[in-house]
Amino acid sequence: MNIDNNLFLTHEDINNKIRRIAYQIYESNIEENEIIIAGIAKNGFVLAKKLKATLEKISEIKPTLCEVHVNKKEPQAEIKTSLPPSEYINKSLILVDDVLNSGATLIYGVKHFLQVPLKQFKTAVLVDRNHKKYPVKADFKGISLSTSLHESVHVILEGERFGAYLD
Numbered sequence: 001m002n003i004d005n006n007l008f009l010t011h012e013d014i015n016n017k018i019r020r021i022a023y024q025i026y027e028s029n030i031e032e033n034e035i036i037i038a039g040i041a042k043n044g045f046v047l048a049k050k051l052k053a054t055l056e057k058i059s060e061i062k063p064t065l066c067e068v069h070v071n072k073k074e075p076q077a078e079i080k081t082s083l084p085p086s087e088y089i090n091k092s093l094i095l096v097d098d099v100l101n102s103g104a105t106l107i108y109g110v111k112h113f114l115q116v117p118l119k120q121f122k123t124a125v126l127v128d129r130n131h132k133k134y135p136v137k138a139d140f141k142g143i144s145l146s147t148s149l150h151e152s153v154h155v156i157l158e159g160e161r162f163g164a165y166l167d
Contacts, residue, residue, distance in 0.1 A: 009164035017142030021124055022054035024140045029092050036093040038066040044097035046157040075108040085116045092120040098155040100125040103134035127153050
C-alpha cells in the first residue's frame with residue numbers, strides 16, 4: 001500500500017494548522033510580552049519551534065523555547081527541561097506535543113510544570129486522537145481525529161514535505 005493513501009494532513013494543511021494555532025496562542029496571550037513554548041521532545045519540540053517562528057512573524061510577543069524530555073515508557077521518571085524553573089516562574093506557558101493519544105505524556109508534562117507558579121498554562125497539539133485515559137485536554141489543536149485503538153498516527157514535521165499519516 002502506498003503511504004500517501006494514509007495521508008490525512010498534507011504539508012500545506014500542517015502549515016495552515018500551525019499558523020492557526022499560533023494565532024490562537026497570540027490571542028490568548030495578547031497582554032503578554034514573553035511566553036514560554038515548551039515542546040515535548042522530539043516532534044513536540046519541532047512543532048514548538050515552528051509555532052515560535054510563526055508567533056515571531058505575527059506578534060510582538062517574545063516566545064522562548066523549552067525542550068521537555070519525558071520518558072514515554074516510564075512517564076513517572078524525572079522530567080528534564082532545557083530551561084530551569086526560574087525561567088518560567090509567573091509566565092504564560094504552552095506545553096506542545098504533536099499527537100495527543102492517551103494523554104499520559106501531556107499529563108506528566110503538566111504535572112512537572114505545576115511545581116512552579118505560572119501566570120497561565122495551556123496545551124497545544126497538532127492531532128488530538130480522542131483516546132484519553134487521563135483528564136487532559138488540548139487547549140489548541142490542529143485537528144481532532146477519531147481513530148480505532150489499533151491505528152497509529154505518524155507525524156513528519158521535518159524535511160521538505162510534512163505530513164500526518166494514519167496506519
